[in-house]
Amino acid sequence: MSSNTLTMGEVAARTLADEMRRDPTIWVLGEDVEMGGIFAQYKGLFQEFGAQRVVNTPISESTIMGAGLGAALVGTRPVIEMRIADFVLPAIDELVNQIAKVRYMFGGQARASLVARMPHGLMAGSAAQHSQIIESWFVNVPGLVVAAPSTALDLAGLLRTALRSDDPVVFFEPKALFKTSADMPDDWPAIPFGKAAHLSAGDDVTIVSWAQAMPVAKTAAAELADARVGVDLFDLRSLWPWDRDAIVASVARTRRLVVVQEGVGAAGFGAEVAATVGEAVSALKGIRRVASPRIPVPFAPTLEEACWIRPGMITKAVKEVLAL
Amino acid sequence: MRHLLHRRWRLHEAFVKINGIKRGLWRAVDHIEHPVCLSLMGARLDVPVASREVTAPPRPSLMQIPSHKTDHCAFLRELYRRMKAIRVFEDTCVAAHKAGEMPGYIHSSAGQEAVPVGVCSALRTDDRITSTHRGHGHGLAKGSDLDGMMAELYGKEAGLCGGKGGSMHVADFSVGMLGANGIVAGGIPIACGAAQGLRLLGSDAIVACFFGDGAVNRGPFLEGMNWAAIYKLPVLFVCEDNTFSAFTHSSTTTAGPGPLARAESCGVSGERVDGNDVLAVHEAALRLSSEARAGGGPRFLWAKTYRFSGHVSVDPAAYRSQADLDAALAHDPLALARAKLAKAGLPEADIAALDSEVQADILRSQARARTLPYPHRAQAFMDVQDMGAPA
Ligand SMILES: Cc1ncc(C[n+]2csc(CCOP(=O)(O)OP(=O)(O)O)c2C)c(N)n1
Ligand SMILES: [Mg+2]
Numbered sequence: 001m002s003s004n005t006l007t008m009g010e011v012a013a014r015t016l017a018d019e020m021r022r023d024p025t026i027w028v029l030g031e032d033v034e035m036g037g038i039f040a041q042y043k044g045l046f047q048e049f050g051a052q053r054v055v056n057t058p059i060s061e062s063t064i065m066g067a068g069l070g071a072a073l074v075g076t077r078p079v080i081e082m083r084i085a086d087f088v089l090p091a092i093d094e095l096v097n098q099i100a101k102v103r104y105m106f107g108g109q110a111r112a113s114l115v116a117r118m119p120h121g122l123m124a125g126s127a128a129q130h131s132q133i134i135e136s137w138f139v140n141v142p143g144l145v146v147a148a149p150s151t152a153l154d155l156a157g158l159l160r161t162a163l164r165s166d167d168p169v170v171f172f173e174p175k176a177l178f179k180t181s182a183d184m185p186d187d188w189p190a191i192p193f194g195k196a197a198h199l200s201a202g203d204d205v206t207i208v209s210w211a212q213a214m215p216v217a218k219t220a221a222a223e224l225a226d227a228r229v230g231v232d233l234f235d236l237r238s239l240w241p242w243d244r245d246a247i248v249a250s251v252a253r254t255r256r257l258v259v260v261q262e263g264v265g266a267a268g269f270g271a272e273v274a275a276t277v278g279e280a281v282s283a284l285k286g287i288r289r290v291a292s293p294r295i296p297v298p299f300a301p302t303l304e305e306a307c308w309i310r311p312g313m314i315t316k317a318v319k320e321v322l323a324l
Numbered sequence: 325m326r327h328l329l330h331r332r333w334r335l336h337e338a339f340v341k342i343n344g345i346k347r348g349l350w351r352a353v354d355h356i357e358h359p360v361c362l363s364l365m366g367a368r369l370d371v372p373v374a375s376r377e378v379t380a381p382p383r384p385s386l387m388q389i390p391s392h393k394t395d396h397c398a399f400l401r402e403l404y405r406r407m408k409a410i411r412v413f414e415d416t417c418v419a420a421h422k423a424g425e426m427p428g429y430i431h432s433s434a435g436q437e438a439v440p441v442g443v444c445s446a447l448r449t450d451d452r453i454t455s456t457h458r459g460h461g462h463g464l465a466k467g468s469d470l471d472g473m474m475a476e477l478y479g480k481e482a483g484l485c486g487g488k489g490g491s492m493h494v495a496d497f498s499v500g501m502l503g504a505n506g507i508v509a510g511g512i513p514i515a516c517g518a519a520q521g522l523r524l525l526g527s528d529a530i531v532a533c534f535f536g537d538g539a540v541n542r543g544p545f546l547e548g549m550n551w552a553a554i555y556k557l558p559v560l561f562v563c564e565d566n567t568f569s570a571f572t573h574s575s576t577t578t579a580g581p582g583p584l585a586r587a588e589s590c591g592v593s594g595e596r597v598d599g600n601d602v603l604a605v606h607e608a609a610l611r612l613s614s615e616a617r618a619g620g621g622p623r624f625l626w627a628k629t630y631r632f633s634g635h636v637s638v639d640p641a642a643y644r645s646q647a648d649l650d651a652a653l654a655h656d657p658l659a660l661a662r663a664k665l666a667k668a669g670l671p672e673a674d675i676a677a678l679d680s681e682v683q684a685d686i687l688r689s690q691a692r693a694r695t696l697p698y699p700h701r702a703q704a705f706m707d708v709q710d711m712g713a714p715a
Contacts, residue, residue, distance in 0.1 A: 025525070027524060029520075052523075058551060060551060062543060062544045062547055063512075063516060063544060063548055063551045066513020066514050066516070066517060066544065067514070067517030067520060068517055069514050069517060070454075070502070070516060070518035070519070070521060070531075071517040071518065071521030072521070073497075073517075074452065074518045074521040075521065076521040076524050078517070090543075093507055093510065097507050097510065098505075098507070103709070104707050105488060105495070105503070106488075106489055106493065106497070106503060107486030108706070108707040109485065110497055110502075142709070142714075143709050145711050166710055167709045168709075193712065194711065194712060240712045241711055
């Protein structure tokens, strides 16, 4: 193990600490951030920055989100921790009715320059209220930027950009991956929003994924490569803005698209990708969406399996479009 | 000018003809509307021919009013003038809306003027306020530009929000007015965070948070009281209790002894005042805000008043009795302030002259707003967001 092997949680904490040293107006508020957050993604920050900048809050999601906005309106840059994405729902008014719209409603007088972080995705045994994927709801809200990284390096790079931008950023983090380790380079530079990571080049099929489905898509793509299928594989990394140009250009070549996402497929972000490509690529041969069914996430492992994305589902979809 | 680049600023643009050549005049202002740069653009409009940085003092504060102690009459006159301006403004807008010339909903605050005026006269310019759907009075009392407010309600480009907010979202950051709010209780968490942010920035400004008696039944009310108390935030919560929650008498929807007791249960102390007595409101607000500013933590002002109009301009308010309305009208805050002003020694002729002056000013502002252009269609796509902006 190299000395640069870090968990995603450690990478998140170090990146934020770095940014907080750079910009004294950045501060954190959320439940249990004092002890480092429930995924250790804030570990050590309270010790370094103190109670004024790492604010441990009551279980008051509306006010965590709304206070973040108020603090942004007077010129600070809050990092709003939502614990998990399911708990943003009590704060949806503050996020959707207020944060997303203040700049517009007030004719540009104000910005809600903040980052609302919410670990999301399936996690074994978490059931219906601790496992939801609701990213597409926020893509539907004008004013918001939506990030959904799948790797530690992308998380670091996108978090930096989020903290340096004037837009409100809804920052989804892959919660089941926080404990995974990665070999990190020395530099973790900022990564722009709307730029997909092109992970492998191929001419037969385009596979697009993001967040927690991404490692599954990578496994499937490796299997397909072994079977001599040329896969053009992308990690979108951010869902608004998203790298429409790269995906359209790829499918214009491969003429086949498989979109892989965790969470309910109906009106999920995969539908937006599929529709956009369908409108833009005339010589299209086939599109498949791989996603979870439209059911609440069940508890029993045998039932929960219905929601997980497995490599076999992706290879099957690829074989279907290749046959078209 | 490089050092200006990291500051947030926006551009005001005007066109002038000099020797028959159309030139753009650009004025950059920072986030609190201090002019930071003036540029005269060349005939091609994209090349500055002259630029000058300006360091202007902050806009004069309407909060800077004669001292209560040293010139009581002048002080009362100023409070009365602001109340009168709000009353005439509201009545003018309701009439304009009913006549079909002003779009949107108009929630009039007629009858409640003593609350915003009493509270805001106890604040500094750099203190912030959060407001509600019934927010014109809060903005005007905090010192918002009358013409900007009027133009905004008409949906005109010269409005405070460029015509993109309207009555329910009118904001004026240049005077610390952080926005009306279309969501009941929406301002409460925002006020808490604004106070927290100001503290982090080392400011001793405070935040006054206006909300209605209906808002105390929403969750953010409890969250906000608790939040402000645990962090000892400098927030003055102002419950502007006008007796109604939309079309319903609030006594039928609010359990227990009322808003102040709820705040006190979280350790937020405060006072109940006659919300129709502008002096009483002012004095209570001054006491409470000084305590909050001095680090005493949040304070609560429960100002009992009455809404003269319906919930919105088109509401005849048939759900209330004439007797109740008559009783309220007999306790009209504007008439009470006028009587106090007369008693303090301002001759009736002077008060009448002041009335006409205010009336004329608002009619002039309305006439101006009518003639102003609507925003250009392109504005619909601006100020949404930087990354992923509409194509
Ligand atoms: C969360 C929310 N629920 C309902 C409404 C609709 N609504 C607008 S004003 C209002 C009444 C609010 O009463 P109060 O807080 O006392 O303010 P007032 O209208 O008396 O000034 C209601 C129900 C809203 N705007 N927001
Ligand atoms: Mg009310």
